[in-house]
Amino acid sequence: MEIVCTRPSCPRPENHFADLDQGNTIKTVQQKFCTACGMPLILSGRYITEKLLGKGGFGAAYLARDRYTPTMRPCVVKLFQPSGDLNPSQLQLAQSLFEREAAVLEDLGNRHRQIPDLYAFFPLIVPGARPHVQEEYFYLVQEYIEGEDLEQTLARQGAFSQSDTLSILVEMLQVLSFVHENGTIHRDIKPSNIMRHRNGTLYLLDFGAVKQVTAASGTGGKSTGIYSMGFAPPEQMSGSTVYPSTDLYALAVTCITLLTGKDTGDLYDGYNNTWNWRPHAQVNGAIAAILDRMLCATPNQRYDSAEAVLDALKAAVQGNAASPSPNPPPAPKPPGTALQNQPPASTAQPPAPKPVAPSAPAVSASPSLLRVPLVPFLGGAAFTGFEGGLLAIALTSLLGTSLLGSGAWLLLLGGLVFLQARRVIERLDLVIIAGVTLAVITLFPPLRLVLAATGSPLQTAVVLAVLAGLMAVVIATLFRLIYRLLSSIL
DSSP: OEEEOOOTTOSOOEEEOGGGGSTTHHHHOOOOBOTTTOOBOEETTTEEEEEEEEEETTEEEEEEEETTSTTOOEEEEEEEOOOTTOOHHHHHHHHHHHHHHHHHIIIIITTOTTSOOEEEEEEEEEEOSSTTOEEEEEEEEEEOOOEEEHHHHHHHHOSOOHHHHHHHHHHHHHHHHHHHHTTEEOOOOOGGGEEEETTSOEEEOOOTTOEEOOGGGTTOEEOOSOOOTTTSOHHHHTTOEEOHHHHHHHHHHHHHHHHHOOOGGGSEETTTTEEOOGGGSOOOHHHHHHHHHHTOSSGGGSOSSHHHHHHHHHHHHHTSOSSSOSSOOOOOOOTTSGGGGSOOSOSOOOOOOOOOOTTOOOOOSSOGGGGSOHHHHHHHHHHHHHHHHHHHHHHHHHHTTSHHHHHHHHHHHHHHHHHHHTTSSOTHHHHHHHHHHHHHHHHOGGGGGGGGGGSOHHHHHHHHHHHHHHHHHHHHHHHHHHHHHHHHHO
């Protein structure tokens, strides 16, 4: 078994222990130590780190297993270990942010399904590299979300459609509504902090920069100076008070990067110091106006709550408003303007519209079929044809061409299409399922009985399945072209 050492200075963090692959040794062994630096590897006696997920300025994140659960439950272990060039006040701030993340996850994660759960938070004191010197590390263990963040999806497939982006916007607004109502401002909304689970559910990650809203500070609190360049609004970059609308600004920037497929630095005119994203995306005018208002430089010109944005989106969908405001605010400006060092023009916020129900629909600019990228669409068609050919051979061998056999085949084929549509199976899963089906037919001759007379039933099964896959690709391509043509006409 491979275990990765979490000491930042370890010269060779990968460790292999053959004995942990035998029986229940992994659950009974007391401890294992890094062969290079002597660091304890089983954290808190139960968490076994298997792979480094990423590193940042304040530590690292690892994919781990909880050996005290029946299924060796996967989880994420975050190590707090900032770089050594921080002064004492910066180090104290970083540690407080890490502890705050644990507190927020414990409070919010256990009450909202789209925020990861907190499993554990603990310190670890170990002997250092130098004699008589001890090192202290802090670990946070949270729920592992298996999927792909929106930054990765954007890099893989390119710009998102308006419909997909609005679905993300609505879903994240609902999460932020819960977060804000519980006295917290996230302060680091960006594509890499929104994870899509394999089942399609979106999760809001990385609460390490959260800011608690206290009664003493009114509607916001002082910014800590930690933010993501390009996504943070002026008040956050200047270290001023942050508001719920601070998250709305960052969410709007996230949406326009998804819509355009471009970096934030490419989406504003540096000469005029204004956002210039509309020419790069095809978006309904009312929706674009809503995003522009969320992007306003001063907080009191934006919507003051996530519910207000949801209400504006609902009105846009219903066609009751061509613009989210009868007097739209001036063109929004990105971070880096002269407004950064100025306080908001007024602490008064526009009246909040009535909150919208969580099921607010999104505007769709194109049919759902056209939003599916071509390569995954054709790959799914090829898999469906190939797998359908193999299933037809197996069911015909067992049940013949009876009504029962035909019905079972159609039911299985429909199930495959449904699972792909729901993204329960995708990409590598398709190859694995097709390979397993072919192997089963190979190992059990009764499943290929209908091909026995061909002399080489296995080769014939592969040829027939490949032909079925190619036929499915051709049919799917023609269907997509016809669908696109009819959609453009109608």
